[in-house]
Amino acid sequence: MIPELGHFALIIALMLAVVQGTLPFMGARSGDAQLMAVARPAAVGQFAFVALAFGALAYSFLTNDFSVKNVARNSFSQLPAVYRLTATWGSHEGSMLLWVLMLAGWTAALTTFARRLPEATAARVLGVLGLVSVGFLGFVLATSNPFERLYPGPPDGADMNPLLQDVGMVLHPPMLYMGYVGFSVTFAFALAGLLGGRLDAAWARWTRPWTTVAWMFLTIGIALGSWWAYRELGWGGWWFWDPTENASLMPWLAGTALIHALAVMERRGQFVSWTLFLAIATFALSLLGTFLIRSGVLSSVHAFANDPARGLYILGLLGLVIGGSLLLYALRFPGGGRVATFGWVSRESLLLGNNALLVAALATVMLGTLYPLFLDALGFGKVSVGPPYFNAVFFPLVAPLLFLAGVGPLTPWQQAGARALAGRLKWPFAAALGVAIALPLAHGGLQPLAVLGVFLGVWILGGVLVGFAAARRRGARLLALPSGFWGMQVAHAGLGVLVIGITLVSSYAAERDVRMNVGDHVDLAGHRFVFRGASGHPGPNYVADRATVEVTAPDGTLLTLHPEKRKYNATGAGMTEAAVHSRLSGDLYVSLGEHLGGRAWSVRVYHKPFVGWLWAGAALMALGGLLAASDRRYRAPRSERLAPAEVGA
Amino acid sequence: MKRWLPLAAFAVLLGFLFAGLWLDPREVPSPLIGRPAPAFTLPVLERPGLTFSPADARGKAWLLNVWAPWCRTCRREHAFLMELAAAGVAIYGLNWQDQAREARRLLAEIGSPYALTVDDQDGRAGIDWGVTGVPETFLVDADGLVRAKHSGPLNARVYARMFAPLLEGKGP
Numbered sequence A: 001m002i003p004e005l006g007h008f009a010l011i012i013a014l015m016l017a018v019v020q021g022t023l024p025f026m027g028a029r030s031g032d033a034q035l036m037a038v039a040r041p042a043a044v045g046q047f048a049f050v051a052l053a054f055g056a057l058a059y060s061f062l063t064n065d066f067s068v069k070n071v072a073r074n075s076f077s078q079l080p081a082v083y084r085l086t087a088t089w090g091s092h093e094g095s096m097l098l099w100v101l102m103l104a105g106w107t108a109a110l111t112t113f114a115r116r117l118p119e120a121t122a123a124r125v126l127g128v129l130g131l132v133s134v135g136f137l138g139f140v141l142a143t144s145n146p147f148e149r150l151y152p153g154p155p156d157g158a159d160m161n162p163l164l165q166d167v168g169m170v171l172h173p174p175m176l177y178m179g180y181v182g183f184s185v186t187f188a189f190a191l192a193g194l195l196g197g198r199l200d201a202a203w204a205r206w207t208r209p210w211t212t213v214a215w216m217f218l219t220i221g222i223a224l225g226s227w228w229a230y231r232e233l234g235w236g237g238w239w240f241w242d243p244t245e246n247a248s249l250m251p252w253l254a255g256t257a258l259i260h261a262l263a264v265m266e267r268r269g270q271f272v273s274w275t276l277f278l279a280i281a282t283f284a285l286s287l288l289g290t291f292l293i294r295s296g297v298l299s300s301v302h303a304f305a306n307d308p309a310r311g312l313y314i315l316g317l318l319g320l321v322i323g324g325s326l327l328l329y330a331l332r333f334p335g336g337g338r339v340a341t342f343g344w345v346s347r348e349s350l351l352l353g354n355n356a357l358l359v360a361a362l363a364t365v366m367l368g369t370l371y372p373l374f375l376d377a378l379g380f381g382k383v384s385v386g387p388p389y390f391n392a393v394f395f396p397l398v399a400p401l402l403f404l405a406g407v408g409p410l411t412p413w414q415q416a417g418a419r420a421l422a423g424r425l426k427w428p429f430a431a432a433l434g435v436a437i438a439l440p441l442a443h444g445g446l447q448p449l450a451v452l453g454v455f456l457g458v459w460i461l462g463g464v465l466v467g468f469a470a471a472r473r474r475g476a477r478l479l480a481l482p483s484g485f486w487g488m489q490v491a492h493a494g495l496g497v498l499v500i501g502i503t504l505v506s507s508y509a510a511e512r513d514v515r516m517n518v519g520d521h522v523d524l525a526g527h528r529f530v531f532r533g534a535s536g537h538p539g540p541n542y543v544a545d546r547a548t549v550e551v552t553a554p555d556g557t558l559l560t561l562h563p564e565k566r567k568y569n570a571t572g573a574g575m576t577e578a579a580v581h582s583r584l585s586g587d588l589y590v591s592l593g594e595h596l597g598g599r600a601w602s603v604r605v606y607h608k609p610f611v612g613w614l615w616a617g618a619a620l621m622a623l624g625g626l627l628a629a630s631d632r633r634y635r636a637p638r639s640e641r642l643a644p645a646e647v648g649a
Numbered sequence B: 001m002k003r004w005l006p007l008a009a010f011a012v013l014l015g016f017l018f019a020g021l022w023l024d025p026r027e028v029p030s031p032l033i034g035r036p037a038p039a040f041t042l043p044v045l046e047r048p049g050l051t052f053s054p055a056d057a058r059g060k061a062w063l064l065n066v067w068a069p070w071c072r073t074c075r076r077e078h079a080f081l082m083e084l085a086a087a088g089v090a091i092y093g094l095n096w097q098d099q100a101r102e103a104r105r106l107l108a109e110i111g112s113p114y115a116l117t118v119d120d121q122d123g124r125a126g127i128d129w130g131v132t133g134v135p136e137t138f139l140v141d142a143d144g145l146v147r148a149k150h151s152g153p154l155n156a157r158v159y160a161r162m163f164a165p166l167l168e169g170k171g172p
Helices: A002-020 A023-030 A039-062 A069-074 A081-089 A092-113 A119-143 A167-196 A201-232 A243-268 A272-295 A308-331 A347-377 A387-410 A418-442 A448-473 A483-508 A611-629 B002-021 B072-086 B100-110 B124-128 B156-167
Strands: A510-516 A521-524 A527-538 A542-552 A558-561 A564-568 A574-577 A579-583 A586-595 A601-609 B062-067 B091-096 B116-120 B136-140 B146-151
Touching: A002 A023, A002 A039, A002 A092, A002 A119, A023 A039, A023 A119, A039 A069, A039 A081, A039 A092, A039 A119, A069 A092, A081 A092, A081 A167, A092 A119, A092 A167, A092 A272, A119 A167, A119 A308, A167 A201, A167 A243, A167 A272, A167 A308, A201 A243, A201 A272, A201 A611, A243 A272, A243 A347, A272 A308, A272 A347, A272 B002, A308 B002, A347 A387, A347 B002, A387 A418, A387 A448, A387 A483, A418 A448, A418 A483, A448 A483, A483 A601, A483 A611, A510 A521, A521 A601, A527 A586, A527 A601, A542 A586, A542 A601, A558 A579, A564 A586, A574 A586, A579 A611, A586 A611, B062 B072, B072 B091, B072 B156, B091 B124, B100 B116, B116 B124, B136 B156, B146 B156
Parallel strands: B062 B091, B091 B116
Antiparallel strands: A510 A601, A521 A527, A527 A542, A542 A558, A542 A564, A564 A574, A579 A586, A586 A601, B062 B136, B136 B146
């Protein structure tokens, strides 16, 4: 009964989406206020019904209703309740329903928070979101119905993929989707702007906080995915240049470029057509990511929806949504906006550099990700593009980008004095150089890449400090500075922390892979790991061999780690559950390999210096996004909505 | 002109993505195609004490189906393998790195499509054959040469395209 209600609610939501995607456009065209006013209630109603459908599916999972095919395939009676709940979006069908829920949620939020938008703009924005929703609700209902029944229902389910039974995976998909789908709001603003012909600084100001919040969620989502891979895949890797990871990195890079382009458009009214293009491209890449993952076009962990019918539908949707909007873009091409008038050294020119480098980096990731597909489609055989390519082409583009990130916020708009700028930057430069030599030396030798990476990280952090110092010198109280400024500073600081983390863990991680009997020890990075044996340890839906490893740190402190090797009851699938001890200076990471007979096991121990800085940096970046989006000028009434005095310059 | 550039680029991309839908990224051509089947001598699951080598099957084309009792995807091809066996295709199973007891129990329960099953406990034969996962199916011809390989569950569509032409149309 409940699943059928969910199914029915989804159909009603589709009808409301059709209303939301048509009438408001007609209203905006003819100036009919009544038609335009349909948009908000339709959007709120759609959200309510999608939420009802989602609730129905979650209920089916929580109550172990194995007569629902989706539940039977992806859940299990012994599965802990929290994972039964998250199994709701652990399958293809469920995750697409989550996608739709997020879209409806963003749209509903828009009706609440954006009350001050001109009526016609609001109608068009909500109309575009309604059309996108029609496409995806249609997809779910036509090809991926999560409420399909099984007759007769099996006595028990097949269990959730053990890899997904982890807190990182509980949160990763919702956050990632919040980001992907959040860019649909930016996209809707772009199309509404093209349709209505209003593309100015005010447009940028409406769009900016939504874009920043979507970017924040995407940042968290990617970081959680990386954190999950680090802990769950059992070999301590945190980024693999896997197609699914690239699929989320591409919209992130485009979104990052968009955030910066929007800054120029809001302050200076420039980069108009470029900003619009980025707004469309960012959402297009989010859809492309969804397509690549859901269609199984690129083989990967996630390719569980390997079904041409589904792929064909999403591809058609992609063609319609993106092709249609690019057509509109071409027809209503807004031109360059105000004629660019800025000097060679200015905030604008540096942001232009930022955008050029980000888009170039994006292009290399896209090329590498799709290259195997291109060659295969042209009949040139199978290739795979791996980390060597990405590392070789991505980092040379990112290094100058990071350098600019340290300079940009300190550079005035329009025209900056190169000499004054150099004067401000001499202290960050000296500090970065010092740390870039000292830190790698302390970690076992100077490596050129480590020196460069640490330099860039500290350089960015130094730039942030100089920014605060400059504000102080002008007599500003730091806490009274606009949160937009704080957001930028915190996000940039996060980037610096992230870069330092990535650099050190890439250059100085150490590992040992050894056979250990009870009492054996292995030394790594000054730590002594003693194996105390493994014993059986039942879990809720698995049985584990749980090892005890005692670690003595260089300073003599003792700690105990318990890596596990699990065998899941429903599928018999094996899983390695690594034990991780995190500290500011790095992680100790122990994972249990194969049982080698007797009481001996193969054991892998890792030292991962500064790896925690990666997640901390990403968290700071996300926090920066939140601060930036909450700036008062996005909320103040129109008369007060003047850009605040430039604080960074 | 430049306003149409994004649309044009997108159209090209769309074409490739469309083509990609009909390609299988996991279908990697095996270097063994056209070469003699790698030799092994492994215990036969059904007849303790007996062993089997590819050379024993000379003179008639046969399939080597690599599977394991834990593998859920292998169950998806089970019904089709039964059909093939009923149509007279010789299928030899290779239990890849899983317990013989489990394999025997499972085959007794769901029925065996195999002429016989060999037990590759340590996975060494799997390495020689370039097995990357289960299920995988190889076609070996009457002269003992590997003629085709499919990764993933076998079904009528794949069989008709990759295997049947080489077996002179033999099959269900």
